[in-house]
Amino acid sequence: MFFRPSSPRPPAQPAGQAESREAAAEASGGPPSTVPTARSADGPAAGPPARPAAAPPAGARRPGRRWAVLGTLLFLYAAQLVGAALPHVPLLCAAGAAGLGFDLALRQWRPGALGGLNRVHCDEAVRQLLRDLLTVACLAHLPGLDAAARLALVAGLLACYAAHFACRALGVLVRRSRTLPIVTRNIDTSGLGLSPAPPRLLARPGRRALLFSVPATAGLLGTAAVGDPAAGLAGVGLSLALFAGGACHLATWLLPGKRPPGEERMVEWFLGWLEAYRPEVGLYFSGGQGTAYQANMWLPTLAALGRRPLVVLRERSMVQQVAAVDLPVVCLPRVAHLMLLEQSSLRMLLHPANAPKTSQVLRIPTIKHAFTNHGESDKLSSCNPYAKVYDEVWVAGPAARRRYALAEVGVDDRDVVEVGRPQLAPIRRASGPPPAQGPVTVLYAPTWEGWTSDPGNTSVILAGENLVRALLADRRVRLLYKPHPMTGSVNPLAGAADARIRELIAAAETARADGGGRPGGQAAREAAEAELARRTEALDALTARAWRPGADEMERMGAGGAPEPGHAEAVAEATAAWHEAFWNARPPGAHVVLTGARPELYSCFNQADLLISDVSSVVADFLASGKPYAVVNTSGLAEAEFRAAYPTVRAATLLTPDAAGVPALLASVLDPARDTLAADRAALAEYLLGPAEPPSLTRFRAAVDALCAAAEARRARRPAESGPGLPTPRPEAGSHQVVTLTGPRTEQQPSGSTDGAHSPQGDRNA
Numbered sequence: 193m194f195f196r197p198s199s200p201r202p203p204a205q206p207a208g209q210a211e212s213r214e215a216a217a218e219a220s221g222g223p224p225s226t227v228p229t230a231r232s233a234d235g236p237a238a239g240p241p242a243r244p245a246a247a248p249p250a251g252a253r254r255p256g257r258r259w260a261v262l263g264t265l266l267f268l269y270a271a272q273l274v275g276a277a278l279p280h281v282p283l284l285c286a287a288g289a290a291g292l293g294f295d296l297a298l299r300q301w302r303p304g305a306l307g308g309l310n311r312v313h314c315d316e317a318v319r320q321l322l323r324d325l326l327t328v329a330c331l332a333h334l335p336g337l338d339a340a341a342r343l344a345l346v347a348g349l350l351a352c353y354a355a356h357f358a359c360r361a362l363g364v365l366v367r368r369s370r371t372l373p374i375v376t377r378n379i380d381t382s383g384l385g386l387s388p389a390p391p392r393l394l395a396r397p398g399r400r401a402l403l404f405s406v407p408a409t410a411g412l413l414g415t416a417a418v419g420d421p422a423a424g425l426a427g428v429g430l431s432l433a434l435f436a437g438g439a440c441h442l443a444t445w446l447l448p449g450k451r452p453p454g455e456e457r458m459v460e461w462f463l464g465w466l467e468a469y470r471p472e473v474g475l476y477f478s479g480g481q482g483t484a485y486q487a488n489m490w491l492p493t494l495a496a497l498g499r500r501p502l503v504v505l506r507e508r509s510m511v512q513q514v515a516a517v518d519l520p521v522v523c524l525p526r527v528a529h530l531m532l533l534e535q536s537s538l539r540m541l542l543h544p545a546n547a548p549k550t551s552q553v554l555r556i557p558t559i560k561h562a563f564t565n566h567g568e569s570d571k572l573s574s575c576n577p578y579a580k581v582y583d584e585v586w587v588a589g590p591a592a593r594r595r596y597a598l599a600e601v602g603v604d605d606r607d608v609v610e611v612g613r614p615q616l617a618p619i620r621r622a623s624g625p626p627p628a629q630g631p632v633t634v635l636y637a638p639t640w641e642g643w644t645s646d647p648g649n650t651s652v653i654l655a656g657e658n659l660v661r662a663l664l665a666d667r668r669v670r671l672l673y674k675p676h677p678m679t680g681s682v683n684p685l686a687g688a689a690d691a692r693i694r695e696l697i698a699a700a701e702t703a704r705a706d707g708g709g710r711p712g713g714q715a716a717r718e719a720a721e722a723e724l725a726r727r728t729e730a731l732d733a734l735t736a737r738a739w740r741p742g743a744d745e746m747e748r749m750g751a752g753g754a755p756e757p758g759h760a761e762a763v764a765e766a767t768a769a770w771h772e773a774f775w776n777a778r779p780p781g782a783h784v785v786l787t788g789a790r791p792e793l794y795s796c797f798n799q800a801d802l803l804i805s806d807v808s809s810v811v812a813d814f815l816a817s818g819k820p821y822a823v824v825n826t827s828g829l830a831e832a833e834f835r836a837a838y839p840t841v842r843a844a845t846l847l848t849p850d851a852a853g854v855p856a857l858l859a860s861v862l863d864p865a866r867d868t869l870a871a872d873r874a875a876l877a878e879y880l881l882g883p884a885e886p887p888s889l890t891r892f893r894a895a896v897d898a899l900c901a902a903a904e905a906r907r908a909r910r911p912a913e914s915g916p917g918l919p920t921p922r923p924e925a926g927s928h929q930v931v932t933l934t935g936p937r938t939e940q941q942p943s944g945s946t947d948g949a950h951s952p953q954g955d956r957n958a
Contacts, residue, residue: 257305258305258306258308261298261302261305261306262306262308262309264294265291265294265295265306265319268287268290268291268294269287269291269322269323269326271283271286271287272284272287272288272291272323272326272327273326275287275288275326275330276326276327276329276330276333277329279330279333279334281330281334281416281417282417284326284327284330284413284416285413285416285417288323288326288327288409288413289409289410289413291319291323292320292323292402292405292406292409295316295319295320295402296402296403299316299398299399299402303398315397315398315401316397316398316399316401316402317353317356317357317360317397317398317401320401320402320405320409321353323409324349324405324408324409324412327409327412327413327416328342328345328346328349328412330416331345331412331415331416331424334416334419336419336420337415337419337421341421341424341425342421344421344425345412345415345421345424345425345428348408348425348428348429348432349408349412349428351432352404352405352408352428352431352432352435355432355435355436355438355439356397356400356401356404356435358439359394359397359400359435359438359439359442360397362439362442362443362446363390363394363395363396363397363442365446366390366395366442366445366446367395367744369445369446369451369452370389370445370452370744370745370746371745372452372458372745372746372749373455373458373459373525373526373529374458374459374462374522374523374524374529375508375511375522375523375525375745375749376511376520376521376522376523376749376752377511377512377514377520377521377748377749377752378517378518378519378520378521378752378753378754378755379465379520379521379522379752379753379754380753380754381461381749381750381753382750382753383461384452384453384457384458384461384750385453386452386453386746386747386749386750387445387449387450387451387452387746387747387750388743388747388750389742389743389744389746389747390441390442390445391742392741392742393438394438394441394442395442395742395744400438404431404434404435404438405431406431407426407427407428407430407431407434408427408428408430408431408432409427410423410427411423411424411425411426411427411428411430412424412427412428414427452746459529459532462522462529462532463532463535466532466533466535466536466537466538467536469500469502469520470500470536470537471500471501471502471520471536471537471538472499472500472501472537472538472539472540472900473494473497473499473500473501473502473538473539473540473541473542473896473900474501474502474503474504474538474540474541474542475487475490475491475494475501475502475503475504475541475542475543475544476504476541476542476543476550476553476561477503477504477505477506477510477514477543477544477545477547478505478506478507478510478545478547478548478549478550479507479510479545479547480507481509481513483545484510484513484514484515485566486544486545486566487503487505487510487514487544487545487566488514488515489544489566489567489615490542490544490564490566490615491503491514491515491517491519492517492615493614493615493889493892494519494542495517495518495519495760496614496889497892497893497896499896499900501519501520502519502520502521502522502538503519503520503521503522504522504523504524504530504533504541504553505521505522505523505524506523506524506525506530506547506549507523507525508523508525508745510523511523511745511748512748516734516735516763517760518755518759518760520754527552530552530553530556531555531556533553533556533559534556534557534558534559538558538559539559539560539899539900539903539904540559540560540561540562540896540899540900540903541553541559541560541561541562542562542564542586543561543562543563543564543582544564544565544566545565545566546563546576546578546579550578550581551581554581554582557906557910558903558906558907558910559903560583560584560899560900560902560903560906561581561582561583561584562582562583562584562585562586562609562895562899563579563582563584563585563586564586564611565586565587567808567809567812567813568587568588568591568592568809568812568880574592574595574809575592575595575596575599575601575603576601577601577602579596579601579603580601580602580603580604582607583607583899583902584607584608584609584895584899585603585607585608585609586608586609586610586611586892586895587608587609587610587611588610588611588612588613588812588880588881588882588888589610589612589878589879589880589881589882590610590879590882591839591840591879591880592608592610592880593605593608593610596608609895610882610891611882611888611891611892611895612881612882612883612887612888612889612891612892613813613816613881613882613888614888614889614892615794615813616794616813616816616881616888617887617888617889618792618794618795618798619794619797619798619813619814619816619817620797620798620817621816621817621818622817622818622819624864625801625861625862625863625864626801626861626862628862629668630667630668630669630670630781631668631669631670631780631781632666632668632669632670632801632802632858632861632862633670633672633799633800633801633802634663634669634670634671634672634800634801634802634803634804634858635672635674635796635797635799635800635802635803635804636656636659636660636663636671636672636673636674636804636805637674637675637676637793637796637803637804637805637810638650638651638652638656638675638676638679638804638805638806638824639676639805639806639807639808639810640652640675640676640677640678640679640680640681640682640686641653641679641680641682641683641686642682643682646827647826647827647828648806648807648825648826648827648828648829649806650676650679650686650806650826651806651824651826651849652675652679652686652689652690652693653683653685653686653689653826654826654849655824655826655847655848655849655850655851656689656690656693657689657692657693657696658849658850658851659804659824659847659851659854660673660693660696660697661696661851662851662854662855663854664696664697664700664783666854666855666858668858669858670780670781670782670783671697671700671783671784672783672784672786672796672799672800673693673694673697673783673784673785673786674785674786674787674793674796675690675693675787677787694785697783697785700783701782701783704781704782704783717777717779720773720776720777721777723773723776723777724770724773724774724776724777726773727766727769727770727773727774728770728773730766730769730770731763731766731767731769731770734759734762734763734766735763739751739752770790771790771791771792771795774790774791775791775795775799793810793813794813797813797814797817798817800819801819801820801861802819802820802821802822802857802858802861803819803820803821803822804821804822804823804824804847805821805822805823805824806823806824806826807823807838807840807841811823811840811841811844812840812880812881815843815873815876815877815880815881816877816881818870818873818874818877820845820857820860820861820867820869820870820873821843821844821845821873822844822845822846822847822853822857823838823840823841823844823845823846823847824846824847824848824849825846825847825848825849826849831846834846839876839879839880840876840880842872842876843869843872843873843875843876844869845857845860845869
């Protein structure tokens with residue numbers, strides 16, 4: 193799937209490729225724009241207002257804005273330089289004060305505008321030092337100041353910068369000391385005595401350098417204006433007191449009372465927690481920014497197993513990107529600490545993605561590993577050769593099994609287990625056709641262009657505008673446009689086409705509103721918006737992070753303790769209520785651009801009468817609804833070749849890039865007699881997703897039980913005296929080998945023995 197409750201989805205990539213290149217595409221919540229736009233409502237507070245759907249990407253405006261900011265800054269420096277050289281005191285004072293104020297304003301409202309200067313080490317402290325040097329140069333030319341006064345001002349100013357850089361060094365030491373070897377979430381850490389983080393003003397040098405320099409700058413400019421050194425000395429003295437006091441206060445975080453526990457203490461605590469909690473089934477995930485959705489889609493299923501679940505992460509940043517669930521989360525960045533899991537009761541790990549660090553956890557012989565992937569489609573990434581390193585590969589239905597067999601990537605068919613798609617439970621089955629007079633809700637959810645330039649990857653470039661025009665031409669259509677969040681990240685043509693599609697939808701929605709196409713009174717709409725705001729606030733209160741903005745990793749770990757009983761159920765209820773309020777707040781028949789973490793994709797499925805998409809796992813999941821769907825063929829293949837190459841489209845209506853088939857497609861949705869693919873969809877759903885009975889979660893639990901049992905049997909066969917981490921050698925085929933260990937002698941049967949020779953697991957579970 194390309195959309196999930198937490199983070200945007202890129203398609204599956206070879207190990208390490210996607211993780212290193214993706215970026216988060218979510219935005220904070222905000223009010224609807226000209227076209228009702230679903231923005232992410234994540235977080236305790238509303239973010240910046242959502243931009244209109246027709247607006248160009250923000251990145252397109254950044255270069256000009258950055259050049260304007262840089263030009264303004266250079267102009268102020270030039271003016272101050274002229275004022276210091278002439279000397280012209282009014283010009284110097286005006287330019288110096290304006291430069292400091294401009295830098296402070298940028299730091300507050302546009303912190304990334306001068307990122308290029310910061311990267312070349314021309315940060316706030318250097319820019320402020322340049323302003324102070326120009327002011328001091330002007331003071332050297334003023335006749336009213338004696339040498340002693342000038343020397344005192346310069347000495348005080350140098351002391352300020354010495355204290356600033358001392359505070360900066362202390363900040364680095366404090367941050368390093370507070371980097372914990374093991375990071376957790378949803379686990380009680382009160383026994384570790386984790387202290388809160390220092391104030392952000394002290395820990396981060398940028399704003400501190402500017403704010404603490406305000407008294408010194410004001411005093412020096414005042415001295416230049418009136419010729420009295422008292423103002424300058426007072427201002428410099430106050431700045432020196434601020435810098436020195438901040439450094440002394442920050443140094444207290446290096447004292448024993450505020451220092452974090454050492455590595456040995458952390459390891460001892462973690463092993464004790466593992467012994468007390470005794471996890472059985474875990475989810476292992478390693479990935480880069482924007483990949484958390486791959487793990488998030490499996491978290492509800494993991495929680496539903498009821499087998500003391502555990503989420504194991506490898507990247508520190510991922511701890512806060514994982515969805516707000518009540519499962520215990522541990523982050524083990526170092527391999528040495530990852531190996532501590534061998535001393536736990538953990539029996540198996542689910543792997544939703546391939547990553548370079550996956551090979552590290554595969555070294556633990558006491559844990560069985562199952563690859564679940566994060567969505568299945570007909571793309572090559574759904575049969576990655578890396579899958580053969582796992583004990584088992586869990587797929588939805590027979591289609592994926594056949595895909596691995598045809599790909600010949602080394603995955604043994606005996607290790608492929610069909611478990612269905614437990615995540616599809618929220619998708620409601622079709623209840624009948626929409627009313628003949630409409631609205632007909634069409635979800636257009638194209639995938640992105642991918643890492644290659646294959647025109648068949650996405651329909652946005654070649655067909656998107658034609659499709660949207662054809663859909664909007666029918667007044668009965670209510671269009672939900674949900675582009676992939678990575679659209680345009682590789683191919684600018686895709687981003688430009690996406691912007692034009694949004695412009696078309698904005699224009700159509702404006703015309704609908706001006707023409708009175710929105711039924712319902714103003715009071716009813718305002719009440720629906722108020723209800724949505726209330727539900728958003730309630731959901732944010734349950735899912736908001738319980739720490740201040742300046743909290744660091746250690747403080748968040750201390751604050752993110754074990755959740756209260758019933759919290760997960762309350763979040764589920766609040767989420768369902770939010771989705772209901774969101775759709776009620778949309779005017780009936782209104783077109784909506786969906787670009788955030790909420791509403792979830794499956795909620796959009798439940799609203800839609802028809803899906804139009806590309807070859808992706810979105811199509812396979814939509815089959816669970818039984819509703820009609822269409823796939824856009826931009827590959828250049830003939831229809832027969834296209835259907836043969838991609839099994840997921842066998843029950844789809846194929847659309848050409850000119851969108852000529854849209855009217856007939858809409859007619860088949862409104863009239864079941866014209867829907868000739870209903871039986872094919874049912875058969876294809878079973879082929880791709882597995883049978884409806886027993887339910888997918890039941891089959892998934894059975895697979896978990898079987899693999900856990902295999903892990904327990906493996907542990908029972910390991911001699912207790914052999915110590916952890918000592919693998920038992922595999923005998924050569926046809927031999928009867930006796931392997932001497934430190935414990936009792938253990939005989940191993942030859943690989944051709946009848947014991948287990950025909951087992952579905954074979955000797956992979958040995």
